[in-house]
Amino acid sequence: MYCGDSLGTAIDHFEPIKLAPLRAFDWLNHFLACEYCNSNAKRAEYPCDPLTGACLLVDPSAEDPYDHLQLVLNTGRYRAKTRKGEATIATFRLDRWQLERARRDAFDRCEDMLRGYARLLSSGEHQRAQIRAEALLRQPHADVLYAMVRTLDAPGAALVLDDDIAGILRTRFTVPSRWRA
Numbered sequence: 001m002y003c004g005d006s007l008g009t010a011i012d013h014f015e016p017i018k019l020a021p022l023r024a025f026d027w028l029n030h031f032l033a034c035e036y037c038n039s040n041a042k043r044a045e046y047p048c049d050p051l052t053g054a055c056l057l058v059d060p061s062a063e064d065p066y067d068h069l070q071l072v073l074n075t076g077r078y079r080a081k082t083r084k085g086e087a088t089i090a091t092f093r094l095d096r097w098q099l100e101r102a103r104r105d106a107f108d109r110c111e112d113m114l115r116g117y118a119r120l121l122s123s124g125e126h127q128r129a130q131i132r133a134e135a136l137l138r139q140p141h142a143d144v145l146y147a148m149v150r151t152l153d154a155p156g157a158a159l160v161l162d163d164d165i166a167g168i169l170r171t172r173f174t175v176p177s178r179w180r181a
């Protein structure tokens, strides 16, 4: 969860135990996170709206992060679309340079893998293509692939996504229906 680097070694209590001791053993309050996100970035932070009391962090188990965060693919940087997005970037330090560099790398890697996937499909190697597609979904920073899919219908998509990449994404990778507008 959170940074998407796929190095989950810690369990984060989304709503910190300090604030909600009764949720200490609530399964739905446990997220697998990396050590940095859990112990260095978020710690016991849980920003809430002072008026409504509503949590200002995007809950990745229940919300589409894309509603609150936009990934600029060629810089690897997240931009906040909402106040919640802003608090999420700040709390999890999603703007750390290591993550931005890793997301830029992941963007290049996704393009290469998507082209390889399309080549395998067109030469009739469906099983190898399937393995390639699964690896693509498992790789660190899979949020980049997701952002590529979400960028397809955004204005200016053609500036960041080549036609061939856009074509593969459009026909083979879709947004979960519960999050589709």
Ligand SMILES: [Zn+2]
Binding pocket: 001, 002, 003, 004, 005, 033, 034, 035, 036, 037, 038
């Ligand atoms: Zn992390």
